[in-house]
Amino acid sequence: MNAKSRAVSGATVAGGNRLGIDKGKKKIACEFKASTAPQITRGFRNVLDDLKISEGWIIGLVKEAYPIKKNVTTAPIDIFLEHIRIKEREMN
Numbered sequence: 569m570n571a572k573s574r575a576v577s578g579a580t581v582a583g584g585n586r587l588g589i590d591k592g593k594k595k596i597a598c599e600f601k602a603s604t605a606p607q608i609t610r611g612f613r614n615v616l617d618d619l620k621i622s623e624g625w626i627i628g629l630v631k632e633a634y635p636i637k638k639n640v641t642t643a644p645i646d647i648f649l650e651h652i653r654i655k656e657r658e659m660n
Contacts, residue, residue: 601628
């Protein structure tokens with residue numbers, strides 16, 4: 569992340585971890601799961617809706633990225649990080 573980015577992290581009640589990345593008008597929310605079949609939780613949906621976050625990622629022990637809801641993707645960490653790098657380049 570560059571100097572124009574801001575990250576916020578926190579834990580979920582169920583023991584998961586969340587990360588928010590704020591790049592001005594663009595906000596990305598992430599939830600990290602130790603699962604090979606991660607699911608979107610009500611709490612994560614609420615975060616996306618309440619904070620008007622346009623892009624959500626659930627990072628899990630999966631082999632490839634796939635959508636699980638409109639604007640929410642499940643992916644392994646390496647694909648997510650590459651996505652963030654591309655977004656950084658596009659915004660600079």
